[in-house]
Amino acid sequence: MNLSSTNGVILTVAELNNRAKSLLESCFPLLWVAGEISNFKRYDSGHCYFSLKDSKAQVRCVMFRNRAALIDFQPREGMQVEARALVSLYEARGDFQLTIEALRPAGLGALFAAYEKLKQKLELEGLFAPERKKPLPAFPRAVGIVTSPAAAALADVIAALQRRMPSLPIILYPTPVQGLDAAAQIASAIQKANQRQEVDVLIVCRGGGSLEDLWSFNEEVVARAIAACTIPLVSGIGHETDFSIADFVADVRAATPTAAAELVSPNSEEWLARLDRQRSRLHRAVERQLQSKMQGLDAAARRLQHPGARLAQQHAYILELSRRLHLAPNRALEKNRYRLTQSALRLNHLKPSTIRQQDRLASLKQRLASALPRTLLQRQQCLSMLAARLEPWNPQAVLARGYALVSRPDGQLVRLGANLKHGDALSLQFADSAVDVRVNKDLGLQGELGL
CATH class of the missing domain: 1.20.5 (Single alpha-helices involved in coiled-coils or other helix-helix interfaces)
Known part of the structure; x- marks a missing residue:
């Protein structure tokens, strides 16, 4: 028995699953789904596979490596989460599944919406503008810290400051960093530090935590207190991946509280090493100058002589010039004699014999x-x-044997009688004389010429 569709086309299983997948993906847009995590597994490839369930149903889910890397918390079995997903179908097995694009703990949707709304509002007001950011002082006289005295971040900041610049004074402006009234107290501590003007730079910090734990730093009252602060302010809130509204308003955002301490404090070891290098360079420069001046002094001392010694040198020089002056004429005469002798020898050698x-x-x-x-x-x-x-070859000898030369009046020789006609004037040259004649008849049949 054959199973076929209403139009008579028989589909393979693969074709059926492909059509079902296309239909699901086209009918369902990207949506949020809330549920409880079940059977969560993260493989070496980085892909995560789990199920979302509630009291009545469950659905398979897959979250690929590039999306899973963006999760800022560790999913656990039984955790209530909200997943932004695409409805799809795994064709190889025909499994209905969700492809997860983003994942967050349940209940954070309202917080995220409030966060984005406040961020957009403050950004439009210009509180995030780079031109309003204040530069940090290179050598602050004192550092202020706004945080809880019980916070672990305080110990990290103090340890970093003492390691980098032990002599730098630290003033703590204590405030809770978590709880219902924490935002107002954080803003009050920032305002107190701004009024007192005891420090050159201010650190607002706390350790890492969930979005709810860090929410005090996303309150508008804290953002406006930071914006109104005339002291350069560095935020070091949470871990490197945590971004709060306070981070955007602060003059400088540090990835961690320790990083904030490193930003505001000069490294004493580096500066001492730099001073040592500068001192060494200055010492070498002074030594080179002293050596140069000493060499110049020695050279001047060598040039500086006693007047008596100088006079003695000049007297000896004059005596030498006098001696050379007396010898000069004799030397010139001898030289000229020698040149004359050499010239005479060369002249005798060149004299012709x-x-x-x-x-x-x-x-x-x-x-x-x-x-x-x-x-x-x-x-x-x-x-x-x-x-x-x-x-x-003499023509005269030929004529002597009885021959004659026949020529026209212009001297042109006549070689053939056929070229003559009646009345032509000719000249006959014999051995002893020439005779002028005229042709009185044309050449006959026998070739005889009548003259």
């Missing part, structure tokens, strides 16, 4: 006299040989 040049000239004349007839004879023999070689 006329006898040797005359002998060379006579030899060249003799060689020229013997070479000229020989060269002339060689040239004549060469010329005769060239003339004999050119003789067969």
